[in-house]
Amino acid sequence: MQIPVSTNAPPEVGAALQRLRLARGLTLEDLSRIAGVSKSMLSQIEREKANPTIAITWRLANALGVPIGDLLATAEKETAAIRVLEAHETPTLPGTHAGYVLRILGPMELAGKYEWYELTLAPGGELASQGHDPGAQEHLTLLHGAVEVVVGADKKKVKLGATARYAADLQHVIRNVGKTEAKALMVVIHR
Secondary structure, three states, rough: EEEEEEOOOOOOOHHHHHHHHHHHHOOOOHHHHHHHOOHHHHHHHHHOOOOOOHHHHHHHHHHOOOHHHHHHOOOOOOOOOOOOOOOHHEEEEHHHHHOEEEEEOHHHHOOOEEEEEEEEEEEEEEEOOOOOOOOOEEEEEEEEEEEEEEEEEEEEEOOOOEEEEEEEEOOOOEEOOOOEEEEEEEEEEEO
C-alpha cells in the first residue's frame, strides 16, 4: 500500500504575516516588540527566507490578535459580521519586573490613534511611561483596588469607579498603592 504524498506547497506564512501586520498599521519594529520576536527574524519570515516554528507562529498570531490559522491560510477569508477575540488571543505586554500586566484590548489597526488596555497592577506595582506624542491624553477608570496617578509634579489618588483624565505627553506613572491587586481600563487618545 502506497501512502499518498501531498503536492501542496506549504503555507506562505510570510505573505499572511505582512498582510496582517500592514492592515494593523504596524512596523516590523512594533510587531517585534509586541511579539517578542526579533526584527530580523520577522523580516526573514515575511520575505519567505525563514520558516517560523509553531511557537513563533503562535506568538505572532497572539500579537496580531488573530487565530494561528490566519497566519497559515493562503487566501483571505470572508469577514464575519461578528468577530470574538478569545481571552488567550488578546495580545499582552507583561511588565513582570515592574508588577504590571497590560492587555491590549483595542484593535492593532487603531494603534497610534486610539488604544485601550486592561491594566493589572500587583501591590506596589507601577506602569511608568515616558511622554507620548504631543497632545496625547489618557483616561484611566479604576475597576478594583487603589491607585494613584502621577503626572509631572501632580499626584492624585483614584477612587474605585472614578476616571482620571490626564496629559499623556508628559512622563506619567500609574501606581498600585493598595495591599491587593488593582485593575483598571485605560484609553489612550493620540492627537
